[in-house]
Amino acid sequence: MNRRNLIAAPFLQLGRKARPLIAGGFVLDAFPLGHKLRDRNPFPAAKQQRKTPLVIVGGGMAGLSAAWWLLKKGMRDFVLLEMESEPGGNSRYGQNEVSAYPWGAHYVPIPNKKSPLVRELFEELGLLVDGELNERHLCHSPQERLFIHGRWQYGLEPEVGLSPKGREQFKRFDELIGQMHQTGKWAIPHAYGQVDAKLEAQPFPDWLKANKFDAPELLWYLDYSTRDDYGCSLNDTSAWAGLHYFAGRDHDDKGPFCWPEGNGFILNHFRQKASSQVQPNSPVYRIERNGKQWRVRTPNCDYDTPSIIWAAPSFLASYIIEGQPKATAFTYSPWVTANLTLDRPPKRSNTAELAWDNVIYGSQSLGYVVATHQSVAMHRDKSVWTWYYAIAEQTPDAARKTLISKPWEHWRDLCLADLTKAHPDLADCVTHIDIFRNGHAMVRPTPGFLASPSRQQYLKPQPGLHFANSDLSGISIFEEAQYRGIEAANHFLTRR
Template structure:
């Protein structure tokens, strides 16, 4: 069964009618982000600092990159630093919430096992006890690996194992799966794909792929099967926030070629690749990074102005708790802000910052956490999994926060539904600000009720988290090797990779902090 937008709208109306007076009210609201804090930057600031503070290194931005820079400074023996974070909790897109005692992600919810190109991430996992060397081989702590069953797809009216549509697809579809697998292998043989991207060269092939959309490349290769195209669109929306008509062909191939390739049915074991995950998602990692330097993290701060001088850096920030403006004087500054923000707050920004800000576009995202008092009844087919996706849907399906629990008795849980909005970013940003939380609640319920008609019965609460500029999108032309330093300013953010995943942000933050820790005097 192919889901269509009109089917979802019809389901939403039926759901609203069915709920009138028959089930308890579903509470909820917006949580996790404060758009008004970022919007302070829309108006020129003339604030006079209320007080001045000093530190050796100032880190502007407390996402994964900023926290990685703080860790690298600490490991390098630099303890005199401060980190300024916009929200009330550090972690950026990898933060968590609580729903009546149950942890749930507010953003990123898993980390693939990092390859050797991401050795900084490997070192972090070793430090946190997530992996250790046994008999000469690296072994991951199974408690933190995603438990089986890992993935399933609601397709043709029932659940199937895995996310690639298989049940009942025609031979032509299978042939296109094999064709795409061949093209991925061919690209991997012709050039190197790596994560983080700074460890892969820019070649004529990558430049050609980066210059066109993934949809255009697929059309040119004759890959038009609707099942394959849905799956590839889903993969791009999952990692990049937008589909094949927006992201580059380089990005579409990089999704597979930088990891384990793409394998058509029958080419190898089709089990999902192992990932690390937790009920709170990647906040499990960022919370531990933040804990190691908690006394140096200052939350609820909007960075208003960064000005570098020959002998230091001045950073002005608004403390939203007091309404006061602080001026921080530092020897060096790690700019771990999104590039569009960095270009606005930097005084006389370097040309490459202006160029990057003009080149990059950002995907809005919405995350809905649904608190259930009891498990859902299930449809035929594959059993409940950690990641549960609906074929043809606007969202990315849901992950189950209780999937990692070792308790054999299923009970209350939180389902986290993800909606990437980069395909129509400007309109989506307006909608995120203008629409009430109930609009997004009803959209989540309409979509998920296709597979779970009983969803409203155990549902108690829905928390909505909005990200207006969640992540840079790897659109055509976005793959550029940018400088990482301008005098006393060190740039560290996943934007400089042209897209946002943990490995990119952490590596860039670590390298910035390590570079500063290596300076003498």
């Protein structure tokens, strides 16, 4: 092996001669089908035809929330078409012999009184009992820790080595956020509050500069936050969205709720409720006007319907729905999620115990969450860690090219190299790494997106067509998906 090959050799696989190599591969790849839809490639003609009062397209949290709401209101006669073999979208999860683990969404903060729909669902799920928190589902302690300057600290706001300037700016930022929250204008879902148009149009860095926030620790923390919730860097985020991450939530939140399977916990409830309506393996490849009806085409069945709730990502609509304009203002961040199976924990480096959420200061990744964290077993060696990385340092188009062109070994090595900073012996603990590449994972709340004519056009219901994906909110979280789904369902019920 010459020197060049040696450098290119898989990171950390060297020196593991005594142990089997790490197994794994790509999972849940949606590129081939997605590109087939985009390119309007032909699908086999369906052998069946059906009439139905309503078709919901897309079985993510938005589509399933619409279904949940309709069923609650006594409406059972509809179908929900999901292109994948399982519903759930960004809230899907996996399972192996060690644990269930998320492929995307993994927590929901405790809904405050301004989120009645989330509270209603959470009562049904037993997460709230007569308005009180069911502690069994709250994230156990320690919840979060940060690896900074070679050691772990609890909490994600940098404290180790924090400069006096950084301390002053964190305090001032917290005070400002507290004042904003007090105004009642910052709500989740944000439609229950009031979006400040000036802040929404302003880039977050401009707001920070104008308010004299420049401490590197604070800027890192804010950039981590926008990458975590929106998949894009602080530079690409509107000031409103950058602040909403903090001002929209209660300061004394005792949450979040989390589960080994992440938001798959909620998904399973929806899936059970709507089991007769959900049709997996049903990619909708074309929707045509047929008088006052729509014809919704899938390879298995064509549906004639007067009403559609489009809960698939909005950018796809113009490729599928006849005459639908392009969703030009919608941009999406690509994500990589890796699930690592460990047959033993890495050696502990210092006092801060493994937390549910573990973040590395200065890293481009978002660190990892531990699927077995909520386990009440006294002793547990094996675990599954879910590592998240939004490719925020490239444009979305460039990042998607990287995402699709690099082999599994590239992402495996990137993930191990990242986590090895905090866990030097990690590669000896890991037996398996599966990787999910999600090219259009999350909508990006770029400056001016909420006010853009393109979004306004998609918000306005058309005769028999209502858009419902969480991307309409500019913020990809469960609460927004639920709100959009229920809004669309209510619109359908009113029209009927």
